[in-house]
Amino acid sequence: DKLKVVVCRDLGPDVMPLLLNNPQLDVVVWPHNKVCERKWLLENAQGASGILVMLSEKVDDELLDTAGPKLRVVSTMSVGYEHADLKALLTRGVRFGYTPDVLTDAVADLSVMLALMAGRNAKETTEIVQTGQWPNFVWSPFAFCGPQLSTITTDPSASALTPTTRTAGFIGFGRIAQATLARLVPFGFARCLYTGNQRTPQDPAADAALAAKFGVREVRRVELAELARESDAVFVLAPGGAATYHIVDEAFLKGMKKTAVLVNTARGTLVDSDALAKALHEGWLYGAGIDVVEGEPNVGLDHPLVKAPRCIVLPHIGSATNETRLGMATLAAKNLLAGLLGQEMPAELSTSR
Numbered sequence: 001d002k003l004k005v006v007v008c009r010d011l012g013p014d015v016m017p018l019l020l021n022n023p024q025l026d027v028v029v030w031p032h033n034k035v036c037e038r039k040w041l042l043e044n045a046q047g048a049s050g051i052l053v054m055l056s057e058k059v060d061d062e063l064l065d066t067a068g069p070k071l072r073v074v075s076t077m078s079v080g081y082e083h084a085d086l087k088a089l090l091t092r093g094v095r096f097g098y099t100p101d102v103l104t105d106a107v108a109d110l111s112v113m114l115a116l117m118a119g120r121n122a123k124e125t126t127e128i129v130q131t132g133q134w135p136n137f138v139w140s141p142f143a144f145c146g147p148q149l150s151t152i153t154t155d156p157s158a159s160a161l162t163p164t165t166r167t168a169g170f171i172g173f174g175r176i177a178q179a180t181l182a183r184l185v186p187f188g189f190a191r192c193l194y195t196g197n198q199r200t201p202q203d204p205a206a207d208a209a210l211a212a213k214f215g216v217r218e219v220r221r222v223e224l225a226e227l228a229r230e231s232d233a234v235f236v237l238a239p240g241g242a243a244t245y246h247i248v249d250e251a252f253l254k255g256m257k258k259t260a261v262l263v264n265t266a267r268g269t270l271v272d273s274d275a276l277a278k279a280l281h282e283g284w285l286y287g288a289g290i291d292v293v294e295g296e297p298n299v300g301l302d303h304p305l306v307k308a309p310r311c312i313v314l315p316h317i318g319s320a321t322n323e324t325r326l327g328m329a330t331l332a333a334k335n336l337l338a339g340l341l342g343q344e345m346p347a348e349l350s351t352s353r
């Protein structure tokens with residue numbers, strides 16, 4: 001008997017053959033270039049041994065019950081897994097694959113890009129050109145000046161670069177955050193503060209080891225208030241979900257430096273959009289670079305963050321490079337295959353966490 005597999009999006013000519021050419025599988029693929037319809041998924045999931053989903057597909061009791069007892073594995077082409085009910089998977093003994101690591105560099109790149117864009121007011125400056133206003137723009141010595149992310153020698157008589165004091169703040173300090181820190185060190189960031197999973201104890205020795213690894217003066221886990229107060233750039237890089245909902249709220253934003261930038265490349269739910277829009281209008285911080293918005297993709301021209309000054313909003317493209325998306329699709333397919341055959345999966349998430 002062939003194993004039935006449901007794939008919620010066409011993963012392209014480099015990856016689909018891994019599944020389609022496997023003689024043990026009977027593969028059903030959602031045939032459209034848009035989000036897989038729930039009705040189609042439920043119809044086709046019946047009797048499936050494996051399901052490959054995107055962030056857009058809810059993996060819940062209904063889907064798992066519809067698939068039935070043959071289901072062995074669900075594989076998601078994403079590192080985030082808020083769309084999956086891990087307990088529901090655990091109770092049924094269904095394994096779960098995801099795509100960590102392969103997207104770390106792409107998201108770290110985008111995080112630095114957004115910090116730079118926010119600091120240099122890329123929103124209004126690109127708008128000036130795109131709306132044809134450059135000919136009318138009156139240059140002035142300090143027009144469009146924002147905070148510089150890198151540190152320069154401000155004392156012209158100094159013979160060497162002065163020690164830098166730029167501080168990066170990370171809400172969540174996993175793989176992507178650490179890859180972002182590595183990119184910031186050459187800019188002159190010398191301190192790194194982060195908020196961690198509060199269930200794990202403070203570990204000064206581990207922090208010192210990280211400081212040595214990255215070549216910075218200090219890496220330290222702090223409370224949110226200190227992180228807000230001290231950081232020149234704050235990066236939101238924690239998982240979504242109830243534990244981190246609106247962790248960046250009005251109080252946090254009020255506590256930030258007026259010259260600081262905020263970057264969110266994690267999940268929209270971590271940031272209170274209305275509070276951030278208010279903060280930007282009132283100048284509590286300088287700018288923001290936002291790749292994820294609560295309620296996305298319903299983010300129209302009237303959204304408070306789209307209307308907010310010095311706020312760059314991107315449509316969730318953190319992992320959108322050729323190399324990374326190919327890596328994610330390949331890993332998702334390999335996770336699915338390994339899970340179907342009862343083998344070790346390249347990236348399995350423990351559902352008992």
Ligand code: GLV
Nearest residue numbers: 077078079080319
């Ligand atoms: C993207 O947001 C992902 O979770 O992969």
Ligand code: GLV
Nearest residue numbers: 079174175176177
């Ligand atoms: C998320 O998966 C991260 O690596 O930070």
